[in-house]
Amino acid sequence: MQAARNQQPERSQAHAEKLEALVRLSSGMAHDFNNILHVIKNATAALRYTAGDAAETARLLDMLERNAVRGTLLTRELLAFAARQPLSPIPLSVNRLIADMQHRLRNVLGRGAQVETVLGGSLWPVQADEAELEAAIVKLAENARDATAAGGKITIETANALIEEAQALHAGIEPGEYVTIAVRDTGGGMTAETLSRAFDPYFSTKEARPMTGLGLPHVYGFVKQMRGYLTVDSAVGTGTAVTVYLPRLKQAAEAPQRNEPKLVLASSARPKGLAGLRVLVVEDESLIGMLAEDLLEQLGCRMVGLVSSLRKAVELAKSAEVDLALLDVDIGGEPVYPVALALQARGVPFLFMSGYGALDEPWRAHPIVQKPFDVDQLRKEIERALSADQ
Amino acid sequence: MARILVIDDDSDVRTLMVYELRVAGHEVRGASDGAEGLTRQRESPADVVVTDIYMPEKEGIETIRDLKEEFPRVKIIAISGGARNPSAGGFSAHDLRVVAGELGVIAVLQKPFDTRELLRSIESALGQH
Numbered sequence: 001m002q003a004a005r006n007q008q009p010e011r012s013q014a015h016a017e018k019l020e021a022l023v024r025l026s027s028g029m030a031h032d033f034n035n036i037l038h039v040i041k042n043a044t045a046a047l048r049y050t051a052g053d054a055a056e057t058a059r060l061l062d063m064l065e066r067n068a069v070r071g072t073l074l075t076r077e078l079l080a081f082a083a084r085q086p087l088s089p090i091p092l093s094v095n096r097l098i099a100d101m102q103h104r105l106r107n108v109l110g111r112g113a114q115v116e117t118v119l120g121g122s123l124w125p126v127q128a129d130e131a132e133l134e135a136a137i138v139k140l141a142e143n144a145r146d147a148t149a150a151g152g153k154i155t156i157e158t159a160n161a162l163i164e165e166a167q168a169l170h171a172g173i174e175p176g177e178y179v180t181i182a183v184r185d186t187g188g189g190m191t192a193e194t195l196s197r198a199f200d201p202y203f204s205t206k207e208a209r210p211m212t213g214l215g216l217p218h219v220y221g222f223v224k225q226m227r228g229y230l231t232v233d234s235a236v237g238t239g240t241a242v243t244v245y246l247p248r249l250k251q252a253a254e255a256p257q258r259n260e261p262k263l264v265l266a267s268s269a270r271p272k273g274l275a276g277l278r279v280l281v282v283e284d285e286s287l288i289g290m291l292a293e294d295l296l297e298q299l300g301c302r303m304v305g306l307v308s309s310l311r312k313a314v315e316l317a318k319s320a321e322v323d324l325a326l327l328d329v330d331i332g333g334e335p336v337y338p339v340a341l342a343l344q345a346r347g348v349p350f351l352f353m354s355g356y357g358a359l360d361e362p363w364r365a366h367p368i369v370q371k372p373f374d375v376d377q378l379r380k381e382i383e384r385a386l387s388a389d390q
Numbered sequence: 391m392a393r394i395l396v397i398d399d400d401s402d403v404r405t406l407m408v409y410e411l412r413v414a415g416h417e418v419r420g421a422s423d424g425a426e427g428l429t430r431q432r433e434s435p436a437d438v439v440v441t442d443i444y445m446p447e448k449e450g451i452e453t454i455r456d457l458k459e460e461f462p463r464v465k466i467i468a469i470s471g472g473a474r475n476p477s478a479g480g481f482s483a484h485d486l487r488v489v490a491g492e493l494g495v496i497a498v499l500q501k502p503f504d505t506r507e508l509l510r511s512i513e514s515a516l517g518q519h
Contacts, residue, residue, distance in 0.1 A: 030471070030472045031444055031471040031472050033471075034471035034472055034500075034501040034502055035400040035402070035403050035471050035501060037501065037502040038403055038406075038471075038501040038502040038503070039402045039403060039406055040502075041502045041504070042406050042407075042410060042502075042504070042505050043406060045504070045505065046406075046409075046410065046413075
C-alpha cells in the first residue's frame with residue numbers, strides 16, 4: 001500500500017489557492033453568522049416582554065438563545081481557521097502542558113481509548129497560546145480516537161527537530177529548530193483523496209456527527225498563526241500521524257513552570273560519574289516523570305525519553321541508546337518487569353521507582369528508590385545501579 | 391436622549407438596533423452603508439454614530455475617518471462581526487481595537503452583543519466632552 005503524504009498545504013499552487021478561497025469563505029461566513037446571531041439574540045430579548053403566553057414564549061426563547069450560543073462557537077472556529085483569532089502566546093513547555101492535561105484527555109477521549117505519551121527529553125520551549133495549544137492537541141486526539149477502532153492506540157509524542165536545508169525542501173518546512181507534537185492512531189488511515197480534503201472546513205467522514213469537520217482546519221489555522229507547520233502522514237490500513245511543528249523559542253528565559261512543587265537541591269555538589277548520563281524514564285504519571293527529569297538534571301543526567309506505555313518501553317529497552325533506565329514498578333496496572341528483562345539482556349543498568357511495597361522476586365534486591373524521593377536518594381540508588389552493573 | 395445614527399449594511403441588524411435605541415428613548419436614524427451614513431450625518435448631525443466595520447463599497451474604518459474629519463466632536467462606536475476578507479486586509483480583533491482607538495472610537499463591540507452593552511457604551515460616549 002502506498003502511503004499518502006500531505007506535507008504542507010501551501011506546496012501545490014492549486015491547493016494553496018483552494019485553501020485561500022476557503023479562508024475567505026469561512027471569514028465571510030463568520031461575519032454573516034454573527035449578524036444573524038445578533039438578530040436572534042436581541043429579538044429574543046425583546047420578545048420576552050411583548051409576548052402573551054409567557055411560559056410557552058420563554059421555552060421557545062430558551063431554544064433560540066441556545067442556538068445563538070452554538071452559532072457563536074462555530075464562528076470562533078471559522079475565524080481560527082482563518083488564522084485571525086486573538087491569541088495570547090507565552091513561553092511554555094509542551095511536555096508540561098501535556099503532563100497537566102492528562103486528566104482532561106482521559107475525560108474527553110473516554111475510558112475505552114488507549115492513550116500513550118512519549119515525551120522527548122530536554123524538550124525546547126516554544127511560544128504559544130496555552131489554551132489554544134491544549135485545545136489543538138485535544139482536537140487531534142479526538143480525531144485519532146474517532147479513527148481508531150476499539151482496542152486501537154493513540155500515541156502523543158514530542159521531540160526536538162532540527163530541519164536542515166535538504167529536509168526542508170522535501171518536507172516543505174522552513175529550515176530551523178522546532179518542537180514537534182505528533183498524534184498517531186492505529187486506525188484505518190486515509191486514502192489520497194480523503195487526505196487531500198483533510199483541511200477542508202466541514203469535511204468529515206463522521207456521518208453521525210454534524211459539523212465536526214473543522215477540527216483539522218482549526219488546528220491548521222492556529223499553528224499557522226504560531227508560525228508553525230502541520231503535516232499529515234497517512235496510509236490505508238496503517239493509521240494516521242498528524243505532526244505539529246512549533247518554532248523553538250530562542251530566548252534566555254526558561255519556559256514557566258506550571259503548578260509544580262519547588263524542588264530543593266539537598267546537595268549542591270554535582271557528583272562525578274553521572275555527568276551526561278542518558279536516562280530513559282518509564283512512568284505513566286507524566287507529572288511524576290517531569291519531576292524525575294528535574295532531579296536528573298540536577299544530577300547532571302539527561303532524560304532522553306519519558307514513556308508511559310509498557311509496549312513502547314519494551315521496544316525502547318531493546319534498542320534505545322541509553323546509559324540507565326528509571327522504571328516505575330507499575331505501568332497502567334501492569335508490572336514493568338518485561339522492560340527490566342529487556343534492559344538486563346542488553347546489559348543496561350536500571351533502577352525501580354515505587355510508591356508502595358517491595359519488589360517481586362527475583363528483583364527484590366535490585367536498586368529501588370521509594371517515592372517520594374529527593375535528589376540525594378535518587379543519586380544514591382543510581383550509583384548503586386551503576387555499581388551493580390560493573 | 392441623544393441623536394443617534396446607525397450604519398450597517400445588514401438590514402435586520404440595522405432595523406433591530408434602530409428599534410431598540412428608540413425604545414430606550416433616543417432619536418435614531420439608519421443608513422445602509424458608509425456613503426449614505428455620511429449623507430445622513432450632513433443632513434442632520436447625530437451626537438453618536440454606531441457603525442459596522444466590514445461593509446461593501448465603503449468600509450467602516452474609512453467611514454470613521456471621514457466622519458471624524460468633518461465632524462470632530464461626533465462620538466463613534468464601532469461594531470464588528472469579524473473579518474470578512476482577511477486576504478484583503480481584514481483586521482484581527484486586537485488590531486481592530488488598536489486602529490479604532492487611534493481614530494478616537496469610543497468602543498468596539500463584537501457581534502453578537504447584548505443591546506445593554508450598546509446602551510452602556512452610548513451613555514459613556516454621551517458623558518464624554
